Amino acid sequence: MKIAIVGCGGMGNVHALSYVNMPDVELTGVCDLDIELAQALSLTTGAPAFTSFETMLNDADFDVVSVTLPSYLHKEYTLKAAQAGKHVICEKPLALNLEDAAAMIQGCEQYGVHLFVGHVVRFFPEYVQMKQAIDEGKLGRVGVIHAKRIGSHPGDVRPWFKDFEKSGGVITDLMIHDIDFLRWAVGEVKSVYGLNQRVNDIDYALVTLLFENGAVANVEAFWGYQGPFQTAVEIAGSKGIIRSDSQKSSSLHICKAPSDSEGRRFAEVPQSPGYASPYDLEIAHFIQCIRDGSEPIVTANDAYKALEITMAALESVRTGKSVQLKTSSTLEEETV
Structure with a gap:
């Protein structure tokens, strides 16, 4: 080809x-x-x-x-x-x-x-494993998620990133990775509340997503961080917690809540997926x-839905109010 x-x-x-x-x-x-x-x-x-x-x-x-x-x-x-x-x-x-x-x-x-x-986050092994853990019921009912994605400002190299009309800012360009992953792994989003501060070389956002199944995610994105690029996700459910942190030597950890016979302690089981370029x-x-x-x-419709959530976050930033999303629908249904 x-x-x-x-x-x-x-x-x-x-x-x-x-x-x-x-x-x-x-x-x-x-x-x-x-x-x-x-x-x-x-x-x-x-x-x-x-x-x-x-x-x-x-x-x-x-x-x-x-x-x-x-x-x-x-x-x-x-x-x-x-x-x-x-x-x-x-x-x-x-x-x-x-x-x-x-x-x-x-x-x-x-x-x-x-x-x-x-x-591309859907092709990172640790994110694939997190979705699999949810799908297989290992975490039980998902309750609370924390995700972050932070790094230096790309506008320092490519100035168009600093023009909001051309890049959409940190929510549209960076946070959308986690928005798409969480919709894929957890389900459809019901409402969005967003905060965003853009000053000089700083673009920081914190967005709260309420999912139709009752789960809540706090998603953080930051351009202007002085340290290395890093990501982290923690997903807590009724049966356990799964977390990934790019700054840890092992990229994925699952903490299972023990049964009463095991005593009330947490056993942390690291999983280290083999590396292959997600791209x-x-x-x-x-x-x-x-x-x-x-x-x-x-799919292209998945990308559309991730952008829909992103646009809701930006609307919330503008209005200071939570934005309600339509119930689950496809682009074809929305344009009929």
Whole structure:
């Protein structure tokens, strides 16, 4: 299968390195308005460099395009690719508002191409294990979740991140990872309350999600942290607690509540999943879905629903009030 990339920044390089190491896949073009970025990725991969997407459409032979551009350009280039009959692998967030996201999904359906969205957290082994623990009933009824994702401000390297109209800020760009994971693992969200402070190089958010099943999650995201990038999740249920902390030597710990016969103490059982690049797993999965027509682990509608929760959080930040979400529905139902 032949692939092209539009957007040769950080995520463009991540996608490119996955493709060049993938069997039966050929990278046939890389494109960026910044000729230096395009040429640098061309040297790394051997794929021809372009500064015009239209020229790449005309001159390069490919079946799939990775859209790894800044978020505010996702809609424009996804629809251009769809019109040209190319399948699309788009980085998250799908778009910066629900209208654009719906147009992207409907446009790809109209032109008969697949649309995949890079919610890569679903491919991190420790997050997969947390969902499995919930699905298998190991935690009992899920009650309270705490999640955080913090790091330096990406706008220090890519200034567009500091423009809220182009990035959507820390909630839309960073917290959406945990929003999508928690919806996948815990269930649909009923209401959202958000706080967000943006001052200079600081963008901090704390969002509370109330799920339809009664679970509550406090989700934290922070751009401007002076230490290393880190993530943590703790999920407490009626039968036990599961936690993951990227700063711990073992990435996943399950604390089981002992039976009375064991005495009232907690036994902590670490689980250390083997490492494989989640991006490699994600992109290989999307390519396989194109080949055999199978349903992806994360659908375009999943990406739409994660964005819907994100937009509710931003509305709550603006109004200072909790925002109620519609009951579970698909994009098709919402647009009828």
